[in-house]
């Protein structure tokens with residue numbers, strides 16, 4: 001089940017994609033920017049989204065939210 005290519009077009013493995021998600025990538029587009037996954041036929045988008053859902057919660061807190069909090 002694991003170890004195969006999620007994105008066949010760019011030969012990107014699940015391991016690599018999960019690695020980027022754990023570093024704070026939160027969107028399919030973001031994954032494409034970092035490792036090209038999803039920049040081809042688009043067939044892998046559904047799987048990329050599933051991985052983002054499954055592993056996004058595990059991402060560390062080093063991603064700064066875009067929304068600014070005016071807390072004082």
Ligand code: FES
Nearest residue numbers: 007009040041042
């Ligand atoms: S399989 Fe990922 S873009 Fe084609």
